[in-house]
Amino acid sequence: MDIRLYPRPAPAMTAHQTAGDRLQIWIGVFGVATPPPIQWFLNGTPITPTTITDLHSVRSAELVPSTSPRAFTGVYEFTGLQPESAYTVKAQSGVQQASIEVQTLPDQLPTDSSKPFHVLLVSCYYQPEDRSELVSAVIGQLKGTLRPNLTLLLGDQVYLDLPTLTDFKDDTTWLADWFERYYVNNWRGPGGLEAILSSAPCISIPDDHEYWNNAPHDSLVVGNTQSAAGRERWRTAAEMLYRGFQLPAPLQLGDPFILDIPPLSFFLADSRSQRSENRSRSMTPQALQALQAWCNRVSQEGLFGVFATGQSLYDEPVGSLKGSVVDYSLSNYADYPEVIRMLMSIPDRGRPILCLTGDVHWGRVAKSVDVKTGRDALYEVISSPSALVSSVGFDQLKMVGGFFGGLFGKSDPWPRHSNPDTPPDFLARQVFxxxxxxxxxxxxxxxxxxxxxxxxxxxxxxxxxxxxxxxEEAHVRQPIAVGPLRLRPL
Known part of the structure; x- marks a missing residue:
């Protein structure tokens, strides 16, 4: 038996819910056939936390024999804590135990400018390309005054549809077992996402590879998705694993995660899990209602909105061929005009908005200015990838090109990676x-x-x-500072 603990913030279930007086702990228990009893300790004192999701088998009973070892996960909440304070949480079952040191969130953005509120952005992690555990090494640098207070996992924390040449059985039981192995490899460590998950309270949102490339639509590179029944079997297994390892509790698939740390308010949108196959929507009606309410509240209360999603709002609509081979953009969905109008109502009413995303396999900072007023309206920060996915054949060609380029000039430290796209001249031109x-x-x-x-x-x-x-090269991995981006009342 092996136990892992990772911290999470509690989502705001009511308006103005305090962020710093509570903390959730995700627990994973691996290598057992039944859930063991767990005794909890907070700073060495026995405690009974609130059960948000009880310790349960990630795979449902009909998909795994009762005597087979598997993964069990649960989420437990500790309340009555002090904001911005360090705690040690321990879980014990017999002789097995795990502990984690974590700091609660502040109730508001600190006024001391020498102590920033740090938010780590991570997306697109393909563990087979992180064999040297370079991601863990970089996270290890973020200590002391650089330690993250909060981590946002912006999609593609797993690539369930890879490697490309895998013979994926069109069977829910087989898929659930395969997907669980993948998740355990990333979550359990050593390596994988362990350093990220344990460094600060984490919030996850999904993108397509939590399901399959271009989900919910069929993918030319994933044979199982060529039929509606195959997509349903794959989705059933993938949702099961996403719920057990990533879905913030007690939210449901498609629900947004809202977190206030005044004067900041975060809205993390799940624009993938409930997408419609006819592209009529990327978010549920309930999520759109929540977004409208959030936009109104941010403006009324004089907050600065931070909106995160798995894809960029700048992405222009793509044609059916590119959409089926790569992925459709948010702007391909019929609810995009409604979403972007809601978001841009915030700068219309006096404050710029900050948007965060991953997905595209390069990083970028972009800005949109309202030509009517000359004021900054929207900033976007992209963080992608943390470990670039393999592309059979394409990678080998690019590596050869990089090798010969190095013989006749300056070598490219990123021969497999693309350069960032420039944003379109105008944000959502089809709307504004x-x-x-x-x-x-x-x-x-x-x-x-x-x-x-x-x-x-x-x-x-x-x-x-x-x-x-x-x-791997020390001179390449030197940090690069950009900005600051200045969020000001307009």
């Missing part, structure tokens, strides 16, 4: 015409994570953006 002019502030190729550093600046907030390249 030429109102929001856009430009790139910085582009970062290669494997990476991003650390956002929020500090108060009078009535506004400054956001430092630091890219941490993930590379």
């Amino acid at each position: 015409d030429k109102r929001y002019q856009s430009n790139e502030l910085y582009g970062q190729p290669g494997d990476q994570v991003v650390l956002l550093s929020f500090t108060r600046a009078g009535h506004g907030v400054d956001v430092g953006v630091t890219y941490y390249p993930i590379h």
Whole structure:
């Protein structure tokens, strides 16, 4: 038996819920056939936390023999804590135990500018390309005054549809077993996402590879998805594993995660799990209602909105061929105009919005200016990938090109990676015409994570953006600071 503990913030279930007086702990128990009894300790004292999700088999009973070892997970909440304070949580079952040191969130953004509120951004992690555990090494640098207070996992924490040449059986039992092995490899460690998951309270949102490339639509590279029945079997298994390892509790698939740390308010949208196959929506009606309410509240209460999703709002619609081979953009869905109008109502009412995403396998900082007023309306920060996925054949060609390029000039530290795309000249031109002019502030190729550093600046907030390249060469992995981005009342 093996036990892992990872911290999570509690989602705000009511308006103005305090973030810093509670903490959730995700527990994973591996290598047993039945859930063991767990005794909890907080700073060495026995305690009975609130059960949010009881310790249960991730795979449902009909998909795994009762005597087979498997993964059990649960979520437990500790309340009555002090904000911005360190705690040690321990879980014990017989002689087996695990402990974790974690700091609660602040109730509000610190006023001391020498102590920023740090948010780590991570996406697109393909463990087979992180065999040297370089991601863990980079996270190990973020200690002391650089230690993250919060981590946002922005999608593709797993690639369930890879390697490409895998013979995926069109059977839910087989798929659930395969997917569980994949998740356990990333979550259990050593290596994988262990260093990220344990460094600070984490919030996850999914993108397509939590399901399959271009989910919920059929994918040319995943044979199981060529039929509706095959997609349903795959989805059933993938949802089961996402719920057990990533879904914030007690939320349901498609629900947004809302977190207030005034004057910041975070809205993390799940724009993947409940997408419609006819592209009529990327978010549920309930999530759209929650987004409208959040936009109104952010404006009414004078907060600065931070909106996160698995894909960029700048992405323009793609054609059916690219959509079926790669992925459809958010702007391909009929609810995109409604979503972008809601979001841009925030700068319309006086404050710029900050958007965060991953997905595209390069990093970028972009800005849109309202040409009517000349004021900054929207910033976007992209952090992607943390470990680039393998592409059979394509990678080998690019590596050969990089090798010969190094013989006749400066070698490319990122031969497998693409350079960042420039944003379109105007944000959501099909909705706003030429109102929001856009430009790139910085582009970062290669494997990476991003650390956002929020500090108060009078009535506004400054956001430092630091890219941490993930590379074997020390001179390549030097951090690159961008900004600060200046969020100010307009």
